[in-house]
Amino acid sequence: MAVDELDTRILRLLLEQPRTSVREYARLLGIARGTLQARLDRMERDGVITGTGPSLSPAALGHPVLAFVHIEVTQGHMDDVGEALAAVPEIVEAFSTTGGGDLLARVVGRDNAHLEDVIQKLISVPGVVRTRTEVALRERVPYRLLPLVESVGRSAAKS
Secondary structure (H helix, E strand, O other): OOOOHHHHHHHHHHHHOOOOOHHHHHHHHOOOHHHHHHHHHHHHHOOOOOOOOOOOOOOOOOOOEEEEEEEEEOOOOHHHHHHHHHOOOOEEEEEEOOOOOOEEEEEEEOOHHHHHHHHHHHHOOOOEEEEEEEEOOOOOOOOOOHHHHHHHHHHHHHO
16 A cells, blocks of 8 residues: 555654544645545555554553563464463463464563463463563563654655
8 A cells, every 4th residue: 555745644643643633634734624534544444544542551551561472382273372362361462473482472460470370371271382471671662653654655755
C-alpha cells in the first residue's frame, strides 16, 4: 500500500494528537473533511491503521514487571499452544519466531514471584517443551511508529 505525503501528515497527526476530531484534523491539514475521511477509511481498509483505542500501561494496571519468554513447542502443537497462551491474561502478545524458540511472548507480572507463577503456568501447557525468560530492566526506546511513518513519507516524496 503506497502512503503518500498527505497520508504521512495524517498519520503524524493521529499519532501526535490521537484525541482530536476528524473536523479538527481536516482544519489543521487544510483539507476537506470528506477528503480526510476517505483517506482514513482507505488506510483502515488497507491495514495501515489497525486500531483507534487507547494505549494502556500494564505498569499502571499493577503489572510493572515485563519479561520476554521464549517458548519451545513440540512439533505439531503450535496452534494448541497458541490457544493456551491466549487464555493467559498476563501474556500481552506472542509471536511465532525463528531462532532459539518457537514462540516469543511478552509477559507482564505484578512482581517477580507473580512472573514466576505465570511462567510455571506456561511450562505446564501441553506441547511446551521448555521456556527461557529475559526480564526487561528499563524501556530504552518506547514503542513508536512516527519515525517509520516519516521515513515512508520521505520515500514517497522522492518517487
